[in-house]
Amino acid sequence: MRARCLIVDDEAPARAELRYLLGGFDQVQVVGEATNAEEALTLLRSLDYDIVLLDIRMPGGTGIEVAEALRSGSNPPKVIFTTAYPDYAPDAFDLDAADYLVKPFDAERLGRALTRALAPGQGDADSESTPAHGVPAAPGSSAAPAPPAEPLARIPVQQGDRTVLVDASSIIFATAARGYSYLQLAGERVLVSYSLNELERRLRGHFYRTHRSYLVNLDHVRELRPDFKGALVLVMDDHRRSRVEVSRRHVRELRKLLGL
Incomplete structure (x- = not known):
């Protein structure tokens, strides 16, 4: 039906x-x-x-x-x-x-x-959706994965009728938002039309996926703190001193990247 x-x-x-x-x-x-x-x-x-x-x-x-x-x-x-x-x-x-x-x-x-x-409940906020329950792929689309995109030095952010280009270096971290992402900057949070998976492909270099819902700019990590589950919490250097989760399976690799 x-x-x-x-x-x-x-x-x-x-x-x-x-x-x-x-x-x-x-x-x-x-x-x-x-x-x-x-x-x-x-x-x-x-x-x-x-x-x-x-x-x-x-x-x-x-x-x-x-x-x-x-x-x-x-x-x-x-x-x-x-x-x-x-x-x-x-x-x-x-x-x-x-x-x-x-x-x-x-x-x-x-x-x-x-x-x-x-198809409610299938997939998660940062996943790349696939057709389900008979919903076909969009006309002209292909099932083959897209080639890796080149790293972006700046990310476009729509603000009303203007498009503002945000330097990747000013992004503290990104969080998933159902096919979109929020970028946490030093003093504000903005919405962008990239999923977290897309941002991860485009923002390589100093960016690291600490959790399924977080992509972090390692240049903006201020502190590492253990949490009660045996994982880590990152304290970032934005004005709110935001805290970002690190899943346990990423702790060892993250410590290595930070030279710890």
Whole structure:
């Protein structure tokens, strides 16, 4: 049975683009469109949807407010946020969103989001998703692994209508966020469209994967402290003195890298 999908966006071209992209996935059927929060809630109360593609900024209420209202239902649909604004990602994931797509995105990225929505509990926040439950690969995609990317000296960060290039050397550490990642800088945390696996491939050199959820710039490690589980905790040199876990299987290699 095809998953019933509702598209919620106040811009007609955006709705048309989403409908077009969803046409490439046989397991998903678009059965409704809404242009604002009130219309969305009316439709969601009248029919059981499986997936909602939800914009953030709309007339009459935000997508965050719609997602909050859905949580009170007995069987809420999976929510995939689709927005031009990365700033709301922490709020979205606090509401257990299946994914958070920052426009523009392509069919492959949408396919990964649909996989998460239709196969809850499979994979983890930093894993590279594979098609499941009959969700096909995005049109034109290949099952072959991509060649290793060249190391990036700077990472693009979307901030509203601007793209800021962040020097890799200023990244303290990165954490996984369901297909995206947060970069902890000296005085702020920013969201980027790379998964942690992608960052690990691109940020080689002084970066080390200490845990499935953390990628650390070893140049910014201030202290090493043992934890109660026999592993380590790294204290970083950002303004918060953030603490980063090191899994036990990585302790020996990390000590060697640090010359200990």
